[in-house]
Amino acid sequence: MISRLFSGPYALRAFIVAVLLSAALGWTVWDQVQIIRHGTEIVLKTRPVDPRSLFRGHYARLNYDISRIARTKISSGGKLKRRARVFVRLKPGEDGFWQVTEVSSARLTPAEGSVILNATVRSVSRKQVWLRYGIERYFAPKQKALGLEKKFRDRKIEVGVIVRVAKYGAAAISGLQLEGKKVYDEPLF
Amino acid sequence: MLTWSYHKRLSRDIERWTGKGWLLPEGRAAILDELRQQRRGSRLPAIIGILGAVLLATGAMTFMSANWQEMSKLTRLIILFSAMWAAFGAAVWLQRTAHDYLLEAMLLLGAGMFGVNIMLIAQIYHIDGHYPDALFLWTVGALVVALALESRAALALAFVLMTIWTGAEMMSFDVRLHWPFVPVWVVGAAVIFRMKWRAGLHLATLSLGFWGAVTMLQLANRFNWTDGQTLALMALLTLPFFMLGLIRDAGKGWLMGFEPALMRYAMLGLLTASFLMQTDLRGSVRLDAVLFSLMLAVAALSAYGALSAYRSGALKEMDMAVLLGFAAWLILFHYVPRGLVLWVHAPIYMGFAIWLMAFAQYWAFSVLLPMALTAFGAEVLYIYAETMGSLLDTSLFFLVGGVLLIVLAFGLEKLRRALSAPRSGGEGAS
Secondary structure, rough: OHHHHOOOHHHHHHHHHHHHHHHHHHHHHHHHHHHHOEEEEEEEEEEEEOOOOOOOOOOEEEEEEHHHEHHHHEOOOOOOOOEEEEEEOOOOOEOOEEEEEEOOOOOOOOOOOOOEEEEEEEEEEEEEEEEEEOOOOEEEEEHHHHHHHHHHHOOOOEEEEEEEEEEOOOOEEEEEEEOOOEEEEEOOO | OHHHHHHHHHHHHHHHHHHOOOOOOOHHHHHHHHHHHHHHOOOHHHHHHHHHHHHHHHHHHHHHHOOOOOHHHHHHHHHHHHHHHHHHHHHHHHHHHHOOHHHHHHHHHHHHHHHHHHHHHHHHOOOOOOHHHHHHHHHHHHHHHHHHOOOOHHHHHHHHHHHHHHHHHHHHHOOOOOHHHHHHHHHHHHHHHHHOOOOOOOOOHHHHHHHHHHHHHHHHHOOOOHHHHHHHHHHHHHHHHHHHHHHHHHOOOOOOOHHHHHHHHHHHHHHHHHHHHHHOOOOOOOOOHHHHHHHHHHHHHHHHHHHHHHHHHOOHHHHHHHHHHHHHHHHHHHHHHHHHHHHHHHHHHHHHHHHHHHHHHHOOOHHHHHHHHHHHHHHHHHHHHHHHHHOOOOOHHHHHHHHHHHHHHHHHHHHHHOOOOOOOOOOOOO
């Protein structure tokens, strides 16, 4: 296939290019669908920051409680650098939202009743570490994004994001929860 | 295919030859007409087509962003994939029916739709990853299109994307040495050579220059180099590229006639950086071991280049001495007492500019001449501002400055005319 990419007939080369590019995109879609379909469901408490996107429509930026972690919870590799990869263990809390129980720069062993999320260090201070999980934006139509933003800001209702976590630690948003009730379920397709 | 600069030069020459009676008016009209035909016939539809492709890709992006609720995820995915396939399908049809002028536009649209799809799939599934990774993936896609389907437009897109990618990594995420850029750039450059696309080397040079400049700034931040030290290193780094252009030009090498342009970029960088380094208010600060070793290594590489250029007949002893002397000055600059920096640097810089005028004239590198004149003029103004600005009030400063600029412009034009007087020898630059 590779040699045909450079020397075959033009139509065949164009076909191979389109297949390769589609495969790269298709893999991303497939990965997300698999996580949403088979991942473990957890609910994360969130607060918002500005919604804004020039090219990708409107979105609410999500600021999870698990995004900011006290350094005392970091079990190994105490010297964390920006952009370092870390592993975060979550367990369900009494309020129904999942909480951080352990953070490590070394891979964590799976345990019953917990999930392990992959994260990247966004910034580090003396007492706290800010992490990102790749699920910090919720894209929605303009009215919905602005409505969510208003509800978040008013803090009159408790907002949870339903997330599915794959065995290898990747996460995908699968729905929204308002005051403990699921109000939106992300369709696979 | 005619380049714009060649067209302009030829038109000027035709007028001159007609004025001198060497060319008959009928011949003049016929040549100008053919020039117009060639330019109009070869470029305009292709350029308009490419602009159309850019608008289509932008339109697709905004359309999909604006139509959230009206479509299911599956419908959106089908539209996104179909649009990309349709662009490549149209390219095949255009290639078969010999509509080459729109072929590039469709390939650019295909590569553009790949990027649009990356962004919109991230939107559909709420993915908020490390965004430079998306730019990298888009760059790879554009490179695949360029390589497999020999598309210059896709290759140009790839260079723009890889530059934004490396800029985002270094400036937004504070990556100090973004090495992954280098192999990607090398692949892009290899595709340029495979396609024998000389104009593409401009993009490659600008892209590498951007990466180099930002890398220098990041290193300066890491090692606490002063602005003057960083600019001196940047200036020094341009010298090996200037030598490369010289050697290849003498040997009619593999740079596909890009040598004069490479020399022009290198000299522009050298003159700008070495001019700006004197404005560092901290003046000369001694070099640390890392910077000194680095500068010495680059100077040695420049010396090797100068020697090779001398052996290939592209440099005379005097030229070699001036270039290497200036390289040495870029290192020694940091050991001059602070109060003397201007008084030592100014004559050396102006002397270098005068040498460059002579060099440009002797070797018929006409594009270097205005650069040398500008550098000389800028240094004169800088000395004036540094020495007189503190003694006169602001209005007088601007009055005298205005008169000085007019006199300088008059003097420089006279000098330019004197230096540009017809002489034997070909045009060295393209």
